[in-house]
Amino acid sequence: MSAPGVPDPRGEAQALRLDQLQVALDVDQADAALLRAVDGLSLAIRRGETFALVGESGCGKSMTALALMRVLPHNGFVESGSVRLGRTELLDLPEAQMRRVRGGRIGMIFQEPSTSLNPVMTVGAQLREAIEAHTALRGAAARARAVEWLARVGLPEPARCFDDYPFRLSGGQQQRVMIAIALAAEPDFLIADEPTTALDVTIQAQILDLLRDLQREHQMGLLLITHDLAVVAGMAQQVALMYAGQIVEVGSAEAFFAAPRHPYAQLLLQALPDGARRGRPLAAIGGAVPSLAQQFNACRFAPRCPHAQDVCLNAEPTWVEMPPGHGLRCARAGDAALDHAAHGRSPAPSITPSTGRPMTPPDARLTSGATPVPLLAVEQLRVTFSRASGFWWRSQSGTAAVDGISLQLARGRTLALVGESGSGKTTTGKAIAQLLRRQATCTGRALLDGRDLFTLQGSELRAARREVQLIFQDPYASLNPRMRVADILAEGLIELRPELSQHTRKRRVDDLAEQVGLPSRALQAYPHEFSGGQRQRIAIARALAVEPRLLICDEPTSALDVSVQAQILNLLRQLQHDTGVALLFITHHLGVVEYLADEVAVMQGGRIVEVGTVDQVLGAPRRDYTRALLAAVPRLATRTGP
Template structure:
């Protein structure tokens, strides 16, 4: 349960955070209340832009220069942090409250050894110095699971893997044994196995140190496995707050229920996910009513009359909605308020044990992609003359096939060769790697085609990259980005035909026509991914390689993209080679699965069989590491 104010270690009351911007004052956090007891994990969840990370920065008084705490109290064991002078606040950071930032690659100092970065925290907040502080740093590296800590203490961040960098961040955050740890999306881009290790590590250290933890995430599976209490944020406000068991058993706010309805799973294959239309509203405005109203399917006139209060709906369960009674009454009367009824199935195996309905793409078609013994080896060059001293066997004998209109999910941990396989098939690694084996697209040789033959093949196979912001040219308007591919690969089309096709593409992916004249930075993450999909669709491909296209997206935006991909496959018969480590997406979208480990395929087969009756130990290990709960929508 949420800690009562009188027993809370951290007690935040009516916290307001403002940011000055070119478009006016942004009310990033509005009248926020929360309380966390020692040893408790408090989860703060919601979409990007709702104020989660800004709340964490406000607690530590690390707001950007344009930000300020306008009002409110942040009591840590009875001391108001908002009134402390900066000199005293420096002793709180790291010693009393510490934070694990979302991206360790940008949070760690690239020119300092990792041991020195841990020692810096130890020397600042404890009495240990010199050899004693270094020994403590080595001990922390050992506690967070870094192998050979005596040697790795002198490594630089670039010498560590993503999971190891995150472990170093945890060691830095916990080195002074803080009373409260803020974990801001600590596992966002990690593989399921590394994610499971990090979460288990946090649980163990929390139990050993007796510390409280604020977990900031949009992954409801992680929240289900970690949290004692959940607060759901939307547009700078908490809209629902409840003990974790109660929140997952009986979510009340329409936003919460739509988030649950947006989660992909095997039980929802072939169904339309409950994607939430629109985006989080701009916070530089004055709201006269409910902030979720324009996106809520249960919206009524009373929602716009006045801002709704956060009111108790049940003991310990508060909700910011004025229509709960009417929604419940309409459902009881069978009138069907347009919100999903949510049931959480407690069995951790349930999400993979559900029977899979027939895939939306229909019966298997002819073989579109055939790959046999594909090898991609990168040279290791040393010396002044850069002679080849060895090879990195990134892909080492991969064989797979994909039928027309089907989806093959390629899954495995980072570094196993998934993305390299996709790029090799697209001929994006020519000149930087040695590629051998056979690969054909509807009978035509992919690996040896050249000139006009390769250009024709590139019309038939396109890629959606993981990060649309990095893959879209920031200096080109959306119309120019889409027209570039058409002009290159569809020389049969004149300028007028390309412009007409461009408008059809924007409509097809759910963007307005005026998007054509805007730049990528003017769009949200989900909208940019739609632009990337439109670019891939422009030349009417038969196969799309989707490289983690939803990995960094919120649940609701992910649902929009999955609905779009599902509809495009149904209407156009496109085949997908879907590279991912998100098993919820695999369960929802994949017809077949290929599991990669160490550059090889270790198991392949129909999705239902691989997910419910895996043969290989590595596949079972991946499935066991997935934090899950099954949600059924009536």
């Protein structure tokens, strides 16, 4: 990969190139008229190549993709630079011609399917629209192709899904629909913005295999934007690391993972959760990505860098070529200390956990060596959703989404609930939190300290809601778009902690924002002004506000980059020590399970098929289904690119 700004001699006529791209947003702030979301970015993607763009939320990755597709928000525009598809300058094309390129020659999988799919159109209508716009297929032939694509992305009963509306599908199923729409026209290049974030590991493996097959069959180039470094290691040939609107390191995937040279890259890899780091704090990088509504005159990463020196604070670093084929934006490029860190020959720098307190080892948790008394005991839980039929929408009994499961969770412990999308994990969490009383029939018992949550009414149920909080999977859908962040965080305190004074509530809100890594200025903003990862941090802070005893976490870190994920996992572990909160952790990220969980329950088809300690279930699984889940997990040590 060439350095930013240097011509790439490889296959000019077949490449998708960005040269010195500058993207600005008119944010109308008092201190700056423009926010430069992308600042002088250059990269080139060849046909058949996977180029990964990685970095934290707010670094400009998604804005790069939107600029390339010319679908920037209303206040965004390209200040300067070039975007070329072969020899065609896309920035100069009339919109009518760009519409033929967009979706036809360049497809895009957007990060949040719930906001990208049209809620008043069926899945099939949206997929057929893309097929008819960019291929010669029409009518029945277009429908057949659409159903075929729904099957290829792993949707069950694709013919039925064709006639469904998006809101009837799970988050993972909506993401698969988005992938089908982007691939239906078999584009020359695909921009995939977090394409597997909402998918369980088996479907993720299926989608990644599908992308590899399409690359082999059609020489499709892929710009992969993701925070999952294990997926990058298995898919990409080239990797670019982005920070604060700039690329700070670029090179082959093999070189990047073997010896990352930029301090930012080194810290990101140290922040990955797995069993080897269990019992130790993850390297959560202190601070946050700086505001881009400012003029920079020093290294943008210096305030967070453990290797920063005076030279880093006096001028912006220039781009340095470091053979073979490696580029770096760092004033200390070639420094012996960084070279030693790159090859793992020096200990990781000391990183303070995001809570600002020393991390407590797991043997000091609020549990004893004896069998712990369960805080939560679920007994024969069965959840059945009614099915409407007929002209008058008569209600009929439907299939049980959760079919007679039992589990126990002790105070200060973490039970991970894993399984494929649609296995009943989220339904279990919502049923325990008493959020399905009007939508489904729930039988069995959910005992919280001996009280059956299903029998509580009125003030007793209200009190229980303070003790049981839920972090939802989709932060965009669960946050009120008309409320500022400060009001969102204070809402639960006002309703469930009315004894607190206004001053105490404000201080609690400020502390929550700091705990989850949100800058203080974020409190006066609205949810739509944040990235997906930042919105998830708001949702986590809201759930923590009332200090619950049981926290049901439904994919709480799936939308977070590895650095913020490390902050949140460190925070949850520290909260367990400080308060004894129990975590029911619903996830498809088995690395997080290895790091955080005490016990694991594996769900399949609404039933628990295997349960035990982390070592028992992940180390020596007894069921074929569990072994298949583990086999689908991408690992940094395994590269299986095309």
